[in-house]
Amino acid sequence: MAELVYRPVIGFARTLFKVWDLKIDCKGSENIPRSGGAVLVSNHISYLDFVFNGLAALPQKRLVRFMAKESVFRHKVSGPLMRGMKHIPVDRGQGNAAYAHALDSLRSGEIVGVFPEATISQSFTLKSFKSGAARLAQEAGVPLVPMAVWGTQRLWTKGHPRNFRRSHLPVTVRVGEMIEASRDQYAGAITRRLRERVQDLLDAAQRAYPGHPKGTDDSWWLPAHLGGTAPTQEELRAAEAG
Template structure:
């Protein structure tokens, strides 16, 4: 039987049997707003990026809320023995950074959205470099995908993965046990861009709206006020 929005039963069972016990072992959960995740249809899950651990922890969250996360992953992972087979089997989408091949990842993402998949998208493109770990200025891929596909964009903020595995480190800090906080916001209102050509300026404005929605959720999780202007690594 065809499963366009999920991997084969073998790969799904394999991933769930590894990720769920590992996630439960490593972190406590503070999950909010899961009911805002659409249970069917193509959807873009736009999240902040803090740690190499957060794709795994967010995948657990999304799975428990009825969606299989289709992740955009570094193309190099697809060339690693066994791991490459696994990420392909799990429907991950390869991304070649700094290459024209990146357009192919958006094209494949659009096809997956058309099939009804949930795409886990990190608009920042990498873990944040903001000194306070707030979301940075985002790249325009998620906005372009949303405008061209019409798929809703759901902002998701998380906090705590960076305590388990700080960016750049390879060994997790298991003790004391960390808490993984997640907050889901309402769909980002991109209606003012309807019918407008996806030109650079328009895409930057739409991207700023998406990042602002993620930041609102993160400020709520942290109980802090976010910076008035997001960190821009290009400007720096």
């Protein structure tokens, strides 16, 4: 079936990245299967993560159908694009419909992209993973493909203004080896192993990232354990509770 929206959007994104002169360092794309269904699982630190997740699949000639909150599909600009690219709307009040939609896509040989943290991590560290990705892979009989992105938060993330005018920003992407999700395994155990793998990839992406700020003026995007000023998860929870 012709991709009348997805491929032009990819071309537009690539043009923008050239204009911004983004320094994209992507490794591990060969771990994404060239055919058949798979669940692509990533950390979530930016509104643009899905764009870079999707770019990582292009060398394998694959298009990823991402699960995203339903409100994005109602937006007058993003809505038609999301529907045209066959992404999957998630209404958190009716999650079964999104799950069934994703399952059908996997069984038809598509790659489905999932952010198991559900929302953007404002600490830029991994939050707990929901088990939906593992359960989807088990039920569809497809592998999980872990990956991590880093640097995307500097472009556009929750609680900070968009930063599309600043060029030359680096973005690192790391894709790991597939994880099998057999039906005889406990979904919770698969989810824990998946999170550990994504954490390893995130550590690798951070190590490869070129240069960290030398003062505190531009360290908001770095987590505390890397010397930055981003709030910790404990601080965020305390703020929500208060």
